[in-house]
Amino acid sequence: MSASPEVLQIPALVLRQLQTGSVWTDRDFMKNHEGLRVAVAAAGSARGVYAAAILGCLASEDLLVRTGAVAVLDAVARDLGAERITTVLQAFPERFRGVKPAVPIAFADLEWAAVAAYQDTVGPNDTKTLAYFREVAESQSWRMFVLPALARFDGDWVVAHARLVAHDNFAVLWALSPANRRKLIAALSPYPPEKPDPFGLNPWEDFPAEETRALRALMWPA
Secondary structure: OOOOHHHHOHHHHHHHHHHHOOOOOOOOOOOHHHHHHHHHHOOHHHHHHHHHHHHHHHOOOOHHHHHHHHHOHHHHHHHHOHHHHHHHHHHOHHHOOOOOOOOOOOOOOHHHHHHHHHHHHOOOOOHHHHHHHHHHHHHOOOHHHOHHHHHHHOHHHHHHOHHHOOOOOHHHHHHOOHHHHHHHHHHHOOOOOOOOOOOOOOOOOOOOHHHHHHHHHHHOOO
């Protein structure tokens, strides 16, 4: 079955929205991509078409368009899959790494913002993405955004590169297997004195009580 005329127009509408903000409008929208996010949420069966259009805009030479695509990438990351996004980021590294967004978004670097948008969609078979994340972990100061995914699917590598993991990065510790948690703690020892979380959060709340006691004993032996 051929696509309807309305569906065929979606890529052009997405591009125009990111360029001018004139397609999906509202007096409360301050940036072009805000209207696109609303459109994606209401896309229904056309969601995949929107996702593909956003992926196309992700590679745009126009910094404003590219910024908008990055800003809404989280909304379609699972529709696209990690490997398709990684392919774009690796094909045009000069358009992302160290590039300041055209308008303020959540991050000061487009690559950082893009990775943050899809890092939790990575699976064990996303080999290209895991290799890319290993490179990011070794080269970028914001490596904490890729380390949990690597801990889940390449825990041995994380343990071997324990120097990249901060002592207080419990997200990485949680993502590792129980055996690799102990190996990471051994590699990072000695631990600095334990301090209360400044926001009153309990970093151990997801760990089983017995394992919490065992891991704390390894970190801070009596």
